Amino acid sequence: MNxxxxxxxxxxxxxxxxxxGKWSSILPRIISLIAVFINFIITVYIAFNRDSYxxxxxxxxxxxxxxxxxxxxxxxxxxxxxLLLLLLTFFLGIIAVLISWKEITKNIGxxxxxxxxxxxxxxxxxxxxxxFLFYFFWxxxxxxxxxxxxxxxHENRIYASYKFFIFTQASGLLMFISILALYFxxxxxxxxYTFDYExxxxxxxxxxxxxxxxxxxxxxxxxxxxxxxxxxxxPDAHTEAPTAxxxxxxxxxxxxxxxGLLRFIIPLFPTAAVSFAPYGxxxxxxxxxxxxxxxxxxxxxxxxxxxxSVSHMGFVMLGVFALNELAYxxxxxxxxxxxxxTGALFILVGQLYERIHTRDITKMGGLWAxxxxxxxxxxxxxxxxxxxxxxxxxxxxFLILMGVCKVSVxxxxxxxxxxxxxxxxxxxxxxxxxxxxxxxEGKIWDLSVREKLISAxxxxxIVWLGLMPQPVLNMAKPAILNTLSAKEKNAEKPGxxxxxxxxxxxxxQ
Amino acid sequence: xxxxxFISLAPLLIIAGAPIIMMLTIAFVxxxxxxxxxxxxxxxxxLASLYFVSQVAPHDIKPLFIFDKTSLxxxxxxxxxxxxxxxxxxxxxxxxMGEKEEYYIILFVSTLGALILTTxxxxxxxxxxxxxxxxxxxxxIAYLKSRDNSIEAGVKYLVLAASSxxxxxxGMALIYTVTGTMNFKEIGAILISxxxxxxxxxxxxxxxxxxxxxKLALVPFHMWIPDVYQGAPVPVTAFIATISKGGVMAxxxxxxxxxxxxxxxxxISVLSILAILSMFTGNFLALQQLNLKRMxxxxxxxxxxxxxxxxxxxxxxxxQAAIFYLLAYFITSLGAFSVISxxxxxxxxxxxxxxxRGLFWKRPWLAVVMTLSMLSLAGIxxxxxxxxxxxxxxxxxxxxxxxLVFCLVVNSVISLYYYLKVVxxxxxxxxxxxxxxxxxxxxxxxVVVVIGILWIxxxxxxxxxxxxxxxxx
Numbered sequence: 001m002n003x004x005x006x007x008x009x010x011x012x013x014x015x016x017x018x019x020x021g022k023w024s025s026i027l028p029r030i031i032s033l034i035a036v037f038i039n040f041i042i043t044v045y046i047a048f049n050r051d052s053y054x055x056x057x058x059x060x061x062x063x064x065x066x067x068x069x070x071x072x073x074x075x076x077x078x079x080x081x082x083l084l085l086l087l088l089t090f091f092l093g094i095i096a097v098l099i100s101w102k103e104i105t106k107n108i109g110x111x112x113x114x115x116x117x118x119x120x121x122x123x124x125x126x127x128x129x130x131x132f133l134f135y136f137f138w139x140x141x142x143x144x145x146x147x148x149x150x151x152x153x154h155e156n157r158i159y160a161s162y163k164f165f166i167f168t169q170a171s172g173l174l175m176f177i178s179i180l181a182l183y184f185x186x187x188x189x190x191x192x193y194t195f196d197y198e199x200x201x202x203x204x205x206x207x208x209x210x211x212x213x214x215x216x217x218x219x220x221x222x223x224x225x226x227x228x229x230x231x232x233x234x235p236d237a238h239t240e241a242p243t244a245x246x247x248x249x250x251x252x253x254x255x256x257x258x259x260g261l262l263r264f265i266i267p268l269f270p271t272a273a274v275s276f277a278p279y280g281x282x283x284x285x286x287x288x289x290x291x292x293x294x295x296x297x298x299x300x301x302x303x304x305x306x307x308x309s310v311s312h313m314g315f316v317m318l319g320v321f322a323l324n325e326l327a328y329x330x331x332x333x334x335x336x337x338x339x340x341x342t343g344a345l346f347i348l349v350g351q352l353y354e355r356i357h358t359r360d361i362t363k364m365g366g367l368w369a370x371x372x373x374x375x376x377x378x379x380x381x382x383x384x385x386x387x388x389x390x391x392x393x394x395x396x397x398f399l400i401l402m403g404v405c406k407v408s409v410x411x412x413x414x415x416x417x418x419x420x421x422x423x424x425x426x427x428x429x430x431x432x433x434x435x436x437x438x439x440x441e442g443k444i445w446d447l448s449v450r451e452k453l454i455s456a457x458x459x460x461x462i463v464w465l466g467l468m469p470q471p472v473l474n475m476a477k478p479a480i481l482n483t484l485s486a487k488e489k490n491a492e493k494p495g496x497x498x499x500x501x502x503x504x505x506x507x508x509q
Numbered sequence: 510x511x512x513x514x515f516i517s518l519a520p521l522l523i524i525a526g527a528p529i530i531m532m533l534t535i536a537f538v539x540x541x542x543x544x545x546x547x548x549x550x551x552x553x554x555x556l557a558s559l560y561f562v563s564q565v566a567p568h569d570i571k572p573l574f575i576f577d578k579t580s581l582x583x584x585x586x587x588x589x590x591x592x593x594x595x596x597x598x599x600x601x602x603x604x605x606m607g608e609k610e611e612y613y614i615i616l617f618v619s620t621l622g623a624l625i626l627t628t629x630x631x632x633x634x635x636x637x638x639x640x641x642x643x644x645x646x647x648x649x650i651a652y653l654k655s656r657d658n659s660i661e662a663g664v665k666y667l668v669l670a671a672s673s674x675x676x677x678x679x680g681m682a683l684i685y686t687v688t689g690t691m692n693f694k695e696i697g698a699i700l701i702s703x704x705x706x707x708x709x710x711x712x713x714x715x716x717x718x719x720x721x722x723x724k725l726a727l728v729p730f731h732m733w734i735p736d737v738y739q740g741a742p743v744p745v746t747a748f749i750a751t752i753s754k755g756g757v758m759a760x761x762x763x764x765x766x767x768x769x770x771x772x773x774x775x776x777i778s779v780l781s782i783l784a785i786l787s788m789f790t791g792n793f794l795a796l797q798q799l800n801l802k803r804m805x806x807x808x809x810x811x812x813x814x815x816x817x818x819x820x821x822x823x824x825x826x827x828x829q830a831a832i833f834y835l836l837a838y839f840i841t842s843l844g845a846f847s848v849i850s851x852x853x854x855x856x857x858x859x860x861x862x863x864x865x866r867g868l869f870w871k872r873p874w875l876a877v878v879m880t881l882s883m884l885s886l887a888g889i890x891x892x893x894x895x896x897x898x899x900x901x902x903x904x905x906x907x908x909x910x911x912x913l914v915f916c917l918v919v920n921s922v923i924s925l926y927y928y929l930k931v932v933x934x935x936x937x938x939x940x941x942x943x944x945x946x947x948x949x950x951x952x953x954x955x956v957v958v959v960i961g962i963l964w965i966x967x968x969x970x971x972x973x974x975x976x977x978x979x980x981x982x
Contacts, residue, residue, distance in 0.1 A: 067970045069977060070903070107870070139890040146929070151936050158933055165929060169889075170922040177918060180906050 003062045003076040003127055006042070006086070007120050009035050014116030021109010028112040033097045035116060039123075040090035047083055047475065057482055058129075059083065066133070071183075071194035075130040081262065081332065081479035082126045084472060085255060088339050089126065091461075092251045093119045096244040098454055099347055103243055103354060104152060111152060114144035118248055125256045131179045132195040134264075135172065138220070138256070142168055145245070145253070153240040160233075160240035167233040171223040178216025182268070185209070201267055201486060214269040214276065221265065224257030225313045228287045238306035239359075243350030246302065250309050250346055251339035258313070258335050261320045262328070267486035273323070274487075280321030281404065285414045287314030292421030296428060301349045301359045304429060305342060308385055311418060312338045312393075318415055319400035323487065325480060327403025330396050332476040337392030337465050341384040344458045348378050351451060352433075355444045361429075366438030371446040375434040377455045384462050386426040387419050392465030517568045517576040519558040520584055521628075524621045527551035528614040535610050544610040545599045548617070552592040559585055572692055573634040574625075578979040582832060583627040583759040586839055590751045591620045593843050593957070596950045597850045598744045604855035605653060612652055619645035619748070623756030630767070632681045632691035635760060639677070639724070642753060643670045649748065650741040656856075662740025669723065669733045677720025683713030693767035700768055711775065718779065724757040725813045726806075728786040735794075738806035743858055746802055747846035750809055751839045758813075762820060762831055771823020780821055784913060787814030788920040795927045801849060802860045804927055805842070808886060811924060812838060815917050818901055822908040829980040830897075830904035833972070837885070837897035837965055844882035844958040848875050851951045852944060865931065867939025875947065876935045878955050881962050887928040888921055893965035900973075 013035025017028035046053070046060075053059035058077040066074045078086075096115060104111050121141025128134035142165055150161035179195070186203045187193035194200070205213070223230040238246050266273050273280075291311030298304040312334065319331035351374065352367075353359055368375035384391040387398075397419065405412040447455065465472065515522075531544055559581055562568075567577035595616065602609045622642030629635040647670070651663025685691055687709050688699045700706065722730040738746050770776040791810030798804035816838075819831035852859035852868075852875065859865070869876035885894035898921070905914040947955075965972060 065970070066968075067973060069970065069973045136890045139895075143884065143889060143891075147936065150933055161933070162926070162929060166922060166925055169925055173918045173921060177902075177914070180902060184906060 003060055003078060004074070006039050006123050006127070009039055010116045010120035010123065014113040014120070017112035017116060018109045021107070021112070025105075025108050028109045029097060029101060032112040032116055033094065036090055036093040036097060036119065040087075040094060043083065043086045043090055046078070047087060050080075050083070050475070057478075066130075070132075071192070071196070072132045073130045073194070073196055074133060075196055076124075076127040076133075077129040078127060079479045079482070080475045080477065081259070084332065084336060084475055085126045085259060086123060088255070088336055089119060089122055089252055092247060092339060092343055095343065095347070095454055095458070096247050098450065099247070099350065100242070100244045101450065103350065107151065111148070114148045115244065115248075117141075117144040118148065119252075122248075122252050122256060126259060129197040130195050131182070131197060131200065131264075134197075135176050135179060138172055138175075139169070141253070141256075142172075145249070148245045148248075149237060149241045152242040153245070154242075155240070156236070157240045160236040163233045164237040167223055167230075168220075171220040171230070174216045175220035178213045181209075181213055181216075197264075202489070203268075207271060210269050210272040211276070214265060214272040217260070217265055217268070218276075221257040221260040222283075222317075224260070225254055225317060226257070226310065227283050227313065227317050228290045228310065231287070231291075231310050234310060235303050235306040238309070238346075239300060239302040243347060243353075246306075246346040246350070247343045250306075251343040254309060254313055255335045255339060258316045258320070258331065261317075262331065262480075262483055266320070266323070266483050270487040270489075273321070277321040277323055278408075281318050281408065281411050284314045284316070284318030284321065285411055285418075287311065287317060288415055288418035289314075289421065292418055292425060296421065296425040299361045301352070301361055301429075301433070302346070303359075304361070304425070305345045305349060308345075308422070308425065309338070309342055311422065312342070312385075314418070315397055315400050315415070318404055318411065322400070322404045322407050323484075324403050324406055325484060326406070327400050328480040328483065329473050329476065330399030330401075330403055332480065333392065333399060333465070333469060333472060334396035336472060337384070337396045337462065340458055340462050340465070341381050341391070341393055344377070344381045344455070344462070345385065347454065347458075348374065348381065351447065356440055356442060361432045363439050364433045365436045365440070366434070367440065367444070368434040369438075370444050373447050373452065373455075377447075377459065378434055379430055380459055381462070382426040382430050384466075386422040390463070390466045392462045392469070394466060395469045513565050513568055514570055516565050517562055517570060517574075519562060520555045520588065521621065521624055523551060523555040523558055524588075524617055524624060527555075528617045531610070531614050531617075539608075539610060541599070541602070541609045544613050545595070548595050548613045549592065551617070552588055552595060556585065556588045556592065559588070569630075573631045574628040575630045576628060577981065579763075579828070579832070579981060580627045580759070582976075582979050583755065583835075584624055586836055587620060587623050587627065587752050587755060590755070590839050590843060591616065591748075593847070593954055594744045594748050594752075596954050597747070597847050600948050600951055601742060601744050601850050601853060606655070612649070615645045615648050615652075616748070619649060620752060623752045626756040627759040629760055630693050630763070632685070635764075636674075636678065636681070638756070638760070640674065642756060643674065643724075646670075646745075646749065646753065649745045650737055652745065653742050656740070658736070658740035659742075660740075662737045665733050665740075666737050673720045673723035673730070676716045676723075680713045680716030680718075680720060683709050683716065687713070693764055697768040700773075706773075714776065715779075718783075721757060721761055722783060725754055725761070726810050727783045727813055727817070728790040728810060731787070731790070731810050734810065735803040735806040738802045738809075739800060739860065743802075743846055743850040743853055743860075746805075747843055747850070750805065750842045750846065754809070754813065755835050755839060758816060758831070758835060762828060765820050765823070766828070769823075771821065777821060780817055781910075781913060784814045784817035784821070785916050787811060787817070788916050789923075792920050792923045792927075795924070798927065799862045800860050801862060801865070801931065802858070804931075805845060808924065808927070809842075811920060812886075815898070815901060815920075818905045818910055818913050818917065821910055821913065822904045824904075824908060825980060826904045826907055829976050830900040832976050832980055833900045833969075834897040836972075837893035837962075840958055840961040840965070841882050841885040841892075841894055844878055844955075844962060845886070847951070847954050847958060848879045848882070851875065851947050851955075854945055862931065862934050864942075865934050866937055866942075868935040868944075870939045872944060872947075874952075874955070878959055879935060880932050881959060883928040883931050885962050885966070887925050891963065891966050893962045896965055896969045 017031045020027035060078040062076045064074040066072045118141050121137050124137030146161050146165045185205050226234050288311050291307050295307035319327040384393045387394045569575050622638050625638030647667045651659045653659050688696050726734040788811050791807045795804050795807035819827040885892035888894045888898040
């Protein structure tokens with residue numbers, strides 16, 4: 001199975017969708033649906049037969065030359081972590097095509113072209129094991145996303161698309177400089193000039209240099225994740241994007257940041273990451289509380305959901321820098337569960353907007369009586385968002401808190417306050433939109449069959465994740481252990497991190 | 510003169526001979542189509558002749574010219590760009606009142622000037638080439654004399670270019686006084702052996718940098734460029750952006766290498782300051798522009814600032830990066846200017862940002878080319894601009910020019926704003942403006958440009974390899 005296939009299908013699908021958009025309004029949708037669906041089926045097949053693939057680090061590995069004179073390769077690899085994220089990508093990709101079915105009515109061909117190319121870029125990011133290639137895909141997904149927000153977005157779309165593009169591009173360039181520096185340092189050490197991830201692992205460099213280079217990478221990932229104070233593009237981009245855009249932003253683009261932290265920061269700069277860990281965790285906690293606070297005070301529904309993302313991604317940041325297996329399991333779980341639950345909330349908001357043409361929370365209320373199915377779906381995903389046991393997010397946040405508890409009790413306590421804050425904003429959401437007095441005086445209809453189907457699938461998955469998280473954890477386990485062992489192997493003081501960060505935390509406080 | 514000399518000079522002779530034939534032709538038949546067709550053929554023949562030159566390269570014609578692989582590559586780029594500009598010019602001039610035929614004659618002469626610059630190894634050929642290029646540009650810029658801005662632009666260029674030439678000449682004279690030679694290599698040899706350098710040398714180089722900086726529009730010698738870009742006919746603007754700057758850049762590289770300027774800390778710091786100033790000034794001034802030609806003028810200042818990194822690198826890698834960057838910049842600029850040129854109607858150039866409003870919904874193909882060009886200028890992956898910027902950063906890093914590389918990165922982000930503005934405008938809602946139909950030759954140009962941008966952006970491996978073999982002085 002050639003991994004390039006995934007990307008080529010999406011790129012070709014995008015092109016065909018664009019071309020077919022000239023003649024038909026339905027053809028682009030069908031072509032995109034088929035393209036993503038093929039990929040989805042292949043990924044599911046791999047997931048079920050993963051015992052029959054390679055036993056090493058990578059389940060599937062693909063290597064070819066791209067630009068030989070610079071040591072740039074076309075190196076794509078798949079392991080449990082990327083497999084999980086690919087499943088999520090293609091699943092949300094299918095949903096994204098489906099929810100655009102009625103919402104997007106102009107320039108359908110070009111819209112689907114952009115959608116497919118964003119997915120292609122994301123898949124590339126999840127699979128690239130060559131740093132140059134990784135950067136290439138990292139940037140590639142920006143342009144179509146920029147178009148998606150800028151052309152099909154809401155009122156303030158131009159501003160939001162600029163902000164999104166410039167934030168991510170600027171941070172990406174810093175990462176690129178770090179990549180180049182790493183390339184030269186490795187080349188000077190060994191005489192082999194290469195961008196290959198596996199060879200760059202364990203590059204020897206001075207501690208201060210490692211710190212500087214790590215910050216280059218870190219900025220790119222923290223902007224994408226996003227972590228406070230790099231988050232200010234996110235509420236704008238999420239709010240102004242069309243529903244499918246918000247879904248992909250929240251469900252997938254943010255995950256590329258989390259993926260980058262796990263895949264690149266920790267293994268490439270283990271020592272620097274360990275000494276940065278307490279600050280990283282602190283940033284995570286700040287993100288959790290700050291995001292929750294702002295989510296509570298929003299009146300625009302989309303902005304509200306966007307800020308819950310900031311809060312939830314704070315958990316990811318916290319977990320990543322706890323640097324232990326339990327927390328990492330939680331991080332992976334959080335990536336999946338947040339992708340589903342926040343995606344579902346954005347879809348819900350999109351559906352509401354289609355019906356009542358406002359996202360202003362003060363103009364809603366008492367909608368349960370009119371649209372009970374919608375209300376139920378809203379309730380379930382608000383509960384997921386606040387971390388109700390039995391739903392996927394609970395497992396994720398619980399595991400992260402357990403992992404963090406091993407390292408720092410204080411951080412755990414503060415982060416747990418975030419759970420209470422999540423309860424408050426989630427309940428406010430349900431209260432203001434579906435319960436209370438009705439401020440909306442127009443006609444409103446409940447979910448159509450297509451929409452019900454989408455919601456049902458999402459509900460089933462989030463419940464399944466909450467009740468049976470083990471398959472996901474099993475799938476991710478080898479990758480997590482690899483990340484941790486890369487850290488252990490490359491860190492100069494293995495094991496010291498358990499006590500080391502905790503001591504530092506006291507200093508900060 | 511030997512046969513080899515003749516073969517080596519073939520491209521120059523063809524480009525010099527063509528205008529004479531054209532003048533004679535015009536005396537009998539005055540036909541736009543005939544002269545245009547002849548120009549296209551002459552450029553193609555000149556391009557083909559490069560193959561024969563490459564068989565005898567490297568070849569010295571002492572003391573004025575050298576035909577090595579690098580100059581051949583530059584000549585190829587320049588003749589190719591002239592060919593594309595000629596193709597565009599037909600549609601552009603078609604509706605213009607008055608004589609159009611002489612335009613092509615002057616185009617040949619100025620191309621000749623640029624070609625001489627790429628091969629010059631001596632102050633005499635250097636100055637001859639530069640003046641041939643500039644004097645014919647005075648005419649080209651003001652060619653459509655009924656337009657509002659064209660005479661202004663032409664006179665501005667005339668006055669400033671003439672005074673910058675005076676600076677250049679004086680600088681050369683000072684250097685000649687000290688070294689007693691006008692050959693680049695010999696000057697370099699004398700400079701290496703004499704330490705410390707006499708103040709007269711520094712004064713001479715200072716004045717030469719003023720002259721060269723003017724032609725390249727580095728800050729603070731950039732004042733002419735927005736007005737000239739705006740006032741000149743679009744194909745001529747494309748000519749200034751690509752051929753004129755490329756030719757001077759080729760000479761600058763050769764000269765700086767020959768005198769081994771990279772080993773002198775004063776040269777390095779002066780050029781670094783010029784580079785950084787150019788990057789920031791160019792990009793900041795471009796931010797608020799609503800006139801696309803002026804915006805591209807300012808963006809070209811920034812790009813020349815980036816290119817200074819390759820000169821400062823002062824090694825073979827820098828030279829390779831410069832060639833690669835110039836090639837990508839040629840193609841990208843030609844892409845942007847051909848779209849502007851093809852959208853221009855007889856009285857008015859399509860230079861305002863408003864002319865592009867909703868272009869994507871009305872002429873998707875033109876908008877795609879423009880989008881690719883803008884993204885390439887901004888250095889976004891998939892496009893030639895990304896790979897060339899990568900090469901540039903790479904060579905800068907290798908030569909430890911960290912500050913300059915960092916400035917380049919900061920400026921790339923700043924420049925995004927105005928490149929994206931163009932793209933955003935094209936994707937906004939369309940108005941009911943009528944647009945001219947794109948001709949067959951226009952489409953050929955666009956296809957060539959798009960293939961070039963994507964080819965360099967996606968599979969640059971063979972080109973990297975090719976340039977690595979070619980670059981040497």
